[in-house]
Amino acid sequence: xxxxxxxxxxxxxxxxxxxxxxxxxxxxxxxxxxxxxxxxxxxxxxxxxxxxxxxxxxxxxxxxxxxxxxxxxxxxxxxxxxxxxxxxxxxxxxxxxxxxxxxxxxxxxxxxxxxxxxxxxxxxxxxxxxxxxxxxxxxxxxxxxxxxxxxxxxxxxxxxxxxxxxxxxxxxxxxxxxxxxxxxxxxxxxxxxxxxxxxxxxxxxxxxxxxxxxxxxxxxxxxxxxxxxxxxxxxxxxxxxxxxxxxxxx
Amino acid sequence: xxxxxxxxxxxxxxxxxxxxxxxxxxxxxxxxxxxxxxxxxxxxxxxxxxxxxxxxxxxxxxxxxxxxxxxxxxxxxxxxxxxxxxxxxxxxxxxxxxxxxxxxxxxxxxxxxxxxxxxxxxxxxxxxxxxxxxxxxxxxxxxxxxxxxxxxxxxxxxxxxxxxxxxxxxxxxxxxxxxxxxxxxxxxxxxxxxxxxxxxxxxxxxxxxxxxxxxxxxxxxxxxxxxxxxxxxxxxxxxxxxxxxxx
Numbered sequence: 001x002x003x004x005x006x007x008x009x010x011x012x013x014x015x016x017x018x019x020x021x022x023x024x025x026x027x028x029x030x031x032x033x034x035x036x037x038x039x040x041x042x043x044x045x046x047x048x049x050x051x052x053x054x055x056x057x058x059x060x061x062x063x064x065x066x067x068x069x070x071x072x073x074x075x076x077x078x079x080x081x082x083x084x085x086x087x088x089x090x091x092x093x094x095x096x097x098x099x100x101x102x103x104x105x106x107x108x109x110x111x112x113x114x115x116x117x118x119x120x121x122x123x124x125x126x127x128x129x130x131x132x133x134x135x136x137x138x139x140x141x142x143x144x145x146x147x148x149x150x151x152x153x154x155x156x157x158x159x160x161x162x163x164x165x166x167x168x169x170x171x172x173x174x175x176x177x178x179x180x181x182x183x184x185x186x187x188x189x190x191x192x193x194x195x196x197x198x199x200x201x202x203x204x205x206x207x208x209x210x211x212x213x214x215x216x217x218x219x220x221x222x223x224x225x226x227x228x229x230x231x232x233x234x235x236x237x238x239x240x241x242x243x244x245x246x247x248x249x250x
Numbered sequence: 251x252x253x254x255x256x257x258x259x260x261x262x263x264x265x266x267x268x269x270x271x272x273x274x275x276x277x278x279x280x281x282x283x284x285x286x287x288x289x290x291x292x293x294x295x296x297x298x299x300x301x302x303x304x305x306x307x308x309x310x311x312x313x314x315x316x317x318x319x320x321x322x323x324x325x326x327x328x329x330x331x332x333x334x335x336x337x338x339x340x341x342x343x344x345x346x347x348x349x350x351x352x353x354x355x356x357x358x359x360x361x362x363x364x365x366x367x368x369x370x371x372x373x374x375x376x377x378x379x380x381x382x383x384x385x386x387x388x389x390x391x392x393x394x395x396x397x398x399x400x401x402x403x404x405x406x407x408x409x410x411x412x413x414x415x416x417x418x419x420x421x422x423x424x425x426x427x428x429x430x431x432x433x434x435x436x437x438x439x440x441x442x443x444x445x446x447x448x449x450x451x452x453x454x455x456x457x458x459x460x461x462x463x464x465x466x467x468x469x470x471x472x473x474x475x476x477x478x479x480x481x482x483x484x485x486x487x488x489x490x491x492x493x494x495x496x497x
Contacts, residue, residue: 091397098397099394099398111402143492160400
């Protein structure tokens, strides 16, 4: 079952990517194509390199070999225009990583003002709309320390959206949340995906992956073991390793 | 009986001589010294904070040369006595500089003794401030810095808008301590003839022979000066307080 929206041209293209930290290779020969409007979930056991792959896509971690392009821009170019890349790619982290000294509204407004030099009044209006969209109207003036984990995570999503990205990366964004607050974050992501935002999620939420993803990748030991539509991969895995993993988590 | 009359009577009747309260000449000398101490303190506080911010940034710079310069600065100024630093600047370094012609046609040093005191104490306190700011910067989670990077902030932008504001909140108590020390260190300027509080007091007691009284005045004045600074710092700390952060 997919969200049924339009899937367009390839926007994130990963070819033969390898990533090593010293002698430890965490990603081997990763190939992946994500098209605009598509929602892709990456699942797999801890330490299989899922988060590293996301971090490679927005150049938080450089790849050792291979190529990643985002909207035609080569990420592993030594002369990479990081700002251009990061305008296109939003990222949400497991630990929210909000700026603790700023209110929810200010957190959303900061980057467009400081990084893009946009007009404060116009940014504020957009930030208020985004907070309303993630159902946080009334929490504009709360500091991160006064918000629950789920609320903080939704501020973090709004903060990324304020930069008008073409692709959103979600790195285990519900892993630190309790079941109740988890749901409010997943609802927000599902809405985003439904509106046609290109989303790449690293997640342990199999139910969510089955419901929202257009394509699921299963990684283990730095390799993509298998991939396919969620109905196939999650319900009828071809690979023994995938089956063993799913048996454990489902 | 007003204040001047009271202290005049105290001197006449009991020989307890607080001349600065009834003798306008001593009072003006004392106030001039107080003013010099306040000016010296305020300038050095601001300059040392700026040095601390820049130095802590340089400690994390990409360039190994910049990092080495920052580290060398901290080591030199933290590990030598401030009086020796001051003497070095004033007696060893200043004499290498050219002199300028003053308004009376004589030769005047390029930088006055007050100027050298400012330079010396700012560098001294700044070295400690670098380490204090570093402790605050290291308390900012790497993941928070990454979030800023992912939003497109440059290293400088992240430092200015995210890292520093968070770091300052962590290191304010330690900064507070060092600035209190700095205010007290300004008395060393006496050694190079800067007419600050201690200098003014010494001038007065050597002429009026009221050492015990002036010593008491000095102690009370410094307690008041430091109390003012601490009150200001506490106010700053309260202003910077963020609900749910660092508690």
